[in-house]
Amino acid sequence: MAELRTEEEQLDAIKQWWKSNGTALLIGIVVAVAVVLGWHAWQRHQESQSAAASVAYQQLLSIAAADDVDDHARDEAYNLADGLQSDHGGTLYADLAGLLEAKIAVNADDDTRATQALNDVLSNSERPYMQGVARLDLARLQIAGGSPDAALDTLNDNVPDALEAQRQSVLGDAYVALERPDDARDAYQQAQTLAQDADQTIYGLQFKLDDLGVEDAS
Numbered sequence: 098m099a100e101l102r103t104e105e106e107q108l109d110a111i112k113q114w115w116k117s118n119g120t121a122l123l124i125g126i127v128v129a130v131a132v133v134l135g136w137h138a139w140q141r142h143q144e145s146q147s148a149a150a151s152v153a154y155q156q157l158l159s160i161a162a163a164d165d166v167d168d169h170a171r172d173e174a175y176n177l178a179d180g181l182q183s184d185h186g187g188t189l190y191a192d193l194a195g196l197l198e199a200k201i202a203v204n205a206d207d208d209t210r211a212t213q214a215l216n217d218v219l220s221n222s223e224r225p226y227m228q229g230v231a232r233l234d235l236a237r238l239q240i241a242g243g244s245p246d247a248a249l250d251t252l253n254d255n256v257p258d259a260l261e262a263q264r265q266s267v268l269g270d271a272y273v274a275l276e277r278p279d280d281a282r283d284a285y286q287q288a289q290t291l292a293q294d295a296d297q298t299i300y301g302l303q304f305k306l307d308d309l310g311v312e313d314a315s
Contacts, residue, residue, distance in 0.1 A: 266302055
C-alpha cells in the first residue's frame with residue numbers, strides 16, 4: 098500500500114506539474130518549431146531575394162553599357178535602380194545600382210538626378226570603398242558642372258587607400274579648373290607616384306602633367 102501511495106503521489110505530482118507548466122511547455126515547443134521553420138523560410142526568402150537582385154542588376158548593367166539609351170530604356174533603368182535600392186537596401190547591388198543610375202543620368206545630361214544618386218550612395222552605403230567611388234564621381238560631376246570649389250569640399254573627406262591615387266588625380270582636375278597650376282601639378286604628381294606604387298594605371302595623367310609644363314625652378 099505504501100508503494101501504491103507513493104506511485105499515486107508521484108502521479109498526482111506529475112499531474113499538478115503539468116497543470117501548472119504544461120501550457121508554457123507547449124508554447125515553448127510551438128515557438129521552437131516556429132523558429133526552426135521560420136529560419137528555413139527566411140533562408141529561402143534570402144536566396145530568392147538575392148537571385149531577384151542579381152537579375153535586376155544584370156538588366157540595369159546591360160542598359161548602362163549600351164552605346165545608345167533611349168527614353169524608354171532610361172526609364173526602365175531608373176525603375177530597376179530604384180527597385181534595387183528600395184528592396185535590397187544595404188546590399189552591394191543597391192550601391193552599384195546608385196553608381197549606374199548616376200552614369201546613365203550624366204549621359205542624359207540630368208546632373209540633378211546623377212548628383213542625388215551619388216549622394217544616396219554616400220549616405221546609405223556601408224562600404225567605404227563604394228562611398229569612395231561615389232565621392233570621386235560626385236567631385237568629377239561638380240567640376241564638369243563648373244563648381245570646382247564644391248569638388249574640393251567633396252574630396253576633403255578621406256577615401257580608402259586603394260582610391261587615393263584617383264582622389265589626387267581628381268583634386269588636380271579641380272585645381273586646374275580653379276587656375277591653380279602649382280597645386281594641380283603637385284596633385285597629379287602625387288597621383289602618379291601612388292598609382293605606380295600600387296601598380297595602377299590612371300589614363301591621361303601624364304598628358305595632364307605635360308599640359309601644365311615644367312615647374313618653375315624659381
